[in-house]
Amino acid sequence: MSRQQDDHQFGDRRIVKWLNQEREWKYPKNVPYHPRSDSHGGAQSRYFVDDLIHESDVIAEAAREGDLVYAEDYDVGDPRGLGWNVDLVMGPPAGDVQAPLEGGMAVGPPSEVWLACDAKSIITEHQKARRNRQRDINSFADIMHSHHEQAITCGILLLNIADRFDSPTRDADDITDHPNIDRIVGEIVDLFDSIDRSEGEMSANLDGAGLVVVDHTNLIDDIGDTDLVTREPAPQPGERVHYRTFVSEMADLLEQRFL
Template identity: 25%
Template structure:
């Protein structure tokens, strides 16, 4: 999408918008993304997806909701400046395109004590031993959460900041094992403003308030 105020372009992870151009030119849909990206779904998950409106994938016209997703998987402290700057620039771009639009940030933070990064293991593992990065947990996770708490938020149109922020804490060593969602502290707890459910609830409420006629 493009910031109308500055002309700057930025790729965002999810944008709900009025489409640009004729609907006949649209290709793909929300439900079709699961098949396109080979997302594994059980019967219950498939039924939930089939129950959603099959929104068409199309070029962005007038923006309604824009979500930027970022992750801090390893080298948490080193990655903080880039993580913060990339998130902060996204709400500026969204509101530069439309002051009415909802700008949402979603962050995943890895709480695992070690992580096998694809960057540091960019070679054949049959010839070299696995390089594992060590994390000082929960200190590293808490440091990221603290920095995310500095992101600006807004409560009304015309202010600067995000309209909603959500954080999920994972336990992900990236060595062939499962990805676990951490519900205990330091993960945001139910009722916290950065809890995933709170992000969804706030986004839905603000959408209903601003775009009731859409």
């Protein structure tokens, strides 16, 4: 059941605010996003939890009663072998949990994994990264289901459409140009839309993927100018890889399968 709250801000817009904040990194460049940091994935995962709570009265009640908890950076199996370090897992608590803040969900290890989400990004070097991220999400779903057969597996992809990017891993004057970026982003959207889905059944396939397209140059002079992109080639409302459609579908699936 969907809950309508006009003041709720979904994770696709909240991650833009996150990117627009200046931060001090331990890396050479003072920039909001760094490919060697998992901070953006953690932020995106926490926003997803809030979105699920907003989307479903049933999930909100389970969170409020302490019957549903989440954990970040959760090891499933042995990550050095047939395992995965998952950005976000959700399920019933393994033990006593502290009551969550009003409207939130308690943090703690689940006794079993009901939902697992991997948060990835393609910010620069799209041609190389696209296939890597596709393989990541397929491997993630397969490994998760080998350990937790009933678990809902999903992914969130932060996808950059800026035509210039100042990569923190490159020299200070080495700015990456992305010619034909609209075409490339459109191809990546289609690629992730084409990944085999479980279609609500229990299978080894992915259950859902949500894409968030941003215009994020990462140029020092442009920090604070990141925008959420809603025009094509970004996914459009109603398409299954549109972030808010994805949230709604994952909330419905979590309700139906476990709650």
